[in-house]
Amino acid sequence: QVQLVESGGGLVQAGGSLRLSCTVSGGTFSSLHMGWFRQAPGKEREFVARRWSGGATYFADSVKGRFTISRDNAKNTMYLQMNSLRPEDTAVYYCAAATRLVPMTDLYGIDYWGKGTLVTVSS
Numbered sequence: 001q002v003q004l005v006e007s008g009g010g011l012v013q014a015g016g017s018l019r020l021s022c023t024v025s026g027g028t029f030s031s032l033h034m035g036w037f038r039q040a041p042g043k044e045r046e047f048v049a050r051r052w053s054g055g056a057t058y059f060a061d062s063v064k065g066r067f068t069i070s071r072d073n074a075k076n077t078m079y080l081q082m083n084s085l086r087p088e089d090t091a092v093y094y095c096a097a098a099t100r101l102v103p104m105t106d107l108y109g110i111d112y113w114g115k116g117t118l119v120t121v122s123s
Helices: none
Strands: 001-006 010-013 018-025 033-039 046-051 057-059 067-072 076-084 093-099 119-120
Touching: 001 093, 018 033, 018 093, 018 119, 033 067, 033 076, 046 067, 046 076, 057 067
Parallel strands: 010 119
Antiparallel strands: 001 018, 018 076, 033 046, 033 093, 046 057, 067 076, 093 119
């Protein structure tokens, strides 16, 4: 059974940075397509970024130029580097994994989810 565990969330001031990690166990990490979603209070879960196993990345317009996504296959870990954080980035951030090559820009095709890590950006 594939398990995803996020870490790295916390409280940060606007303009600051955080790096989230997602460690995967129970599967072949290098073959998984990985992504990040977030859910703010009272809102639906939304796409943030994804990195296919082959390396192609894609970002939501709201984070483009501020967030980067990377993965270390040797450590079975994916990262989300978040810079220039804004109060509107406040949300629970979820790690997602797909076994099929799907866009991962919505919930379709996501096979596994982490439990989330809270990011709070103060103004």
